[in-house]
Amino acid sequence: MLQAHSFLWNYLWVAPNLFLLALGFLIWSRGLSRHFPAFLGFAILGALGELAVFAADVAPFVSAPNFWRVAWADLLVETLLKFLVIGEVMSKLLVPYPSISRMGRTLISGFGAVLVLLAASLAGFAHGDNPIRLISGVHLLDQTVFVIQSGLILFLFLLAAYFHLQWDRVSFGILLGLGISACEHLAIWAIIANASPSEHTRTLLDLLGMATFHICVLIWFYYLLVPEKVVRKSVVPLPENNLAMWNRELERLLQP
Amino acid sequence: MTLALFLVIAAAIALVLILGVTVSRALQLSARTPLARNIEPIDIEAFRNLVNPAENEYLQRRLPAGEFRRVQRERLRAAAAYIRVAARNAAVLVTVGQAALQAADTPTVEAAHQLVDDALLLRHNATLALLRVYFAMAWPNPALAGAPVLHGYERLSGSAMRLGRLRNPAVPVRISANL
Numbered sequence: 001m002l003q004a005h006s007f008l009w010n011y012l013w014v015a016p017n018l019f020l021l022a023l024g025f026l027i028w029s030r031g032l033s034r035h036f037p038a039f040l041g042f043a044i045l046g047a048l049g050e051l052a053v054f055a056a057d058v059a060p061f062v063s064a065p066n067f068w069r070v071a072w073a074d075l076l077v078e079t080l081l082k083f084l085v086i087g088e089v090m091s092k093l094l095v096p097y098p099s100i101s102r103m104g105r106t107l108i109s110g111f112g113a114v115l116v117l118l119a120a121s122l123a124g125f126a127h128g129d130n131p132i133r134l135i136s137g138v139h140l141l142d143q144t145v146f147v148i149q150s151g152l153i154l155f156l157f158l159l160a161a162y163f164h165l166q167w168d169r170v171s172f173g174i175l176l177g178l179g180i181s182a183c184e185h186l187a188i189w190a191i192i193a194n195a196s197p198s199e200h201t202r203t204l205l206d207l208l209g210m211a212t213f214h215i216c217v218l219i220w221f222y223y224l225l226v227p228e229k230v231v232r233k234s235v236v237p238l239p240e241n242n243l244a245m246w247n248r249e250l251e252r253l254l255q256p
Numbered sequence: 257m258t259l260a261l262f263l264v265i266a267a268a269i270a271l272v273l274i275l276g277v278t279v280s281r282a283l284q285l286s287a288r289t290p291l292a293r294n295i296e297p298i299d300i301e302a303f304r305n306l307v308n309p310a311e312n313e314y315l316q317r318r319l320p321a322g323e324f325r326r327v328q329r330e331r332l333r334a335a336a337a338y339i340r341v342a343a344r345n346a347a348v349l350v351t352v353g354q355a356a357l358q359a360a361d362t363p364t365v366e367a368a369h370q371l372v373d374d375a376l377l378l379r380h381n382a383t384l385a386l387l388r389v390y391f392a393m394a395w396p397n398p399a400l401a402g403a404p405v406l407h408g409y410e411r412l413s414g415s416a417m418r419l420g421r422l423r424n425p426a427v428p429v430r431i432s433a434n435l
Contacts, residue, residue: 099377125259143263154270157277163376164350167281176278183271190263 004203005058012210013054016217020047023221032170032224035092038084039174043220046081049074068134075138079145085174086152092171093160104159111155112148119147126194139193146186153179173223177216184212284351294348296341303338306331329393336389343382349375 001008024043027033033040056062056070090108094101123144130136153175160167188205191197197205305311312331316324349371356368 097373097376099373100380103380122259122263146267147263150267150270154273157274161277161280163379164347164354166354172281176274179274180271183267183274186270187264187267190260190267194260194263195257 004206009203009207009210010054012207012214014051016210016214017047017050017054019214019217019221021051023217023224027224030225036088036170036174038081038088042078042081042085046078049077065134068138071138072134072141075141075145079141082145082149082178085178086149086156089171089175090156092168093156093165097163097165100163107159108152108155112152115148115151118151119144122147129193129196136193139189143186143189143193146182146189150179150182150186153182169228170224173220176223177219180219181213181216185209295345298338298341298345303335306335306338332389332393336386336393339382339386339389343379343386346375346379346382350379 003009020043024040024047027036027040027043053067053071053074056067062070090105094104097104123140126140126143129139156175157179159165188209191205192202312328315327319327353368353372353375356364357372359365359368
């Protein structure tokens with residue numbers, strides 16, 4: 001069961017990507033694609049890319065170097081799409097707040113630059129888990145990308161929490177799924193790229209990574225397709241004799 | 257191996273923080289009571305006094321250097337306490353303003369927008385001012401960093417009161433003790 005190419009392995013590789021593809025088409029059919037074009041692109045192209053990597057893995061006519069070339073191409077496309085999704089969510093979060101929008105963008109850009117430097121340094125320190133550069137390169141690039149992604153996503157969450165910014169439900173769900181996936185994958189790729197785990201441990205880590213991605217796809221389904229419960233605020237009756245007090249307060253405040 | 261361990265710990269901390277934010281958001285959404293009563297009034301005159309450069313210059317002229325540094329640190333500590341309360345109040349007002357954005361009437365929504373904008377700006381200024389105050393505690397300086405916060409706080413009081421009057425004249429949102 002917990003082996004490479006077992007039923008569970010194949011299910012966890014294929015099913016979340018099929019779900020993600022279906023989610024992409026649902027987003028499109030429900031008209032959400034206008035609001036979240038980058039996430040739509042990620043859902044469709046990311047899922048198709050992963051399915052292509054799976055096909056390259058199981059197809060007997062695809063050689064090992066070609067499989068890794070497909071994996072490289074998929075990783076590059078997926079990385080670009082995920083950064084576009086993060087940018088899209090950041091924009092949705094900050095645009096309604098003009099007073100901190102520019103400051104927020106500057107902070108995130110600065111922090112992003114620091115993360116790129118940090119991730120590059122960490123990649124420089126890594127010794128690589130495979131003598132074949134094509135393979136160790138994918139693992140190191142995975143680690144580098146997830147350092148930057150998880151850092152940026154965490155920063156966005158903390159910025160919103162500090163300023164008490166209101167998330168729209170869909171943006172929050174998208175970023176939550178991406179955040180969980182990025183943190184978990186960062187830990188996995190850090191172990192794979194730096195700690196030289198045994199073949200069995202690697203398989204377990206792969207299964208854990210795929211299972212987490214499956215959960216994240218379900219999170220996206222929940223936040224994108226289940227409508228939010230509307231909380232009704234209670235209306236307080238308005239008394240008649242407070243206007244004078246309010247006026248007095250305002251007059252005092254307006255005095256230089 | 258050390259690098260892997262470092263990254264795994266960092267990833268775990270990031271995940272815990274993200275999940276923590278998610279839980280606190282869920283709790284906020286389920287809370288129905290308005291938060292205006294959590295606002296702590298601030299004596300804006302006392303704060304103005306603490307950040308008055310002329311006052312600082314006067315103290316510097318009158319007191320020996322060592323004594324001035326000690327007094328200045330005390331004043332900075334007090335100013336920092338005021339700024340922290342102002343920042344907390346601003347956070348509460350952001351929440352109050354955002355709740356009011358759901359109102360049906362346009363004047364309330366406009367006042368709520370203004371309140372949220374002013375409160376966010378104040379929280380931003382308060383954060384920067386706190387950093388400068390802490391920096392000044394290490395190196396006491398006659399020029400304090402409270403002026404932007406003071407200006408922001410005065411504007412915020414106006415926005416909060418406008419919104420409060422529009423929404424509920426029974427409960428004045430009073431965020432300055434000397435008003």
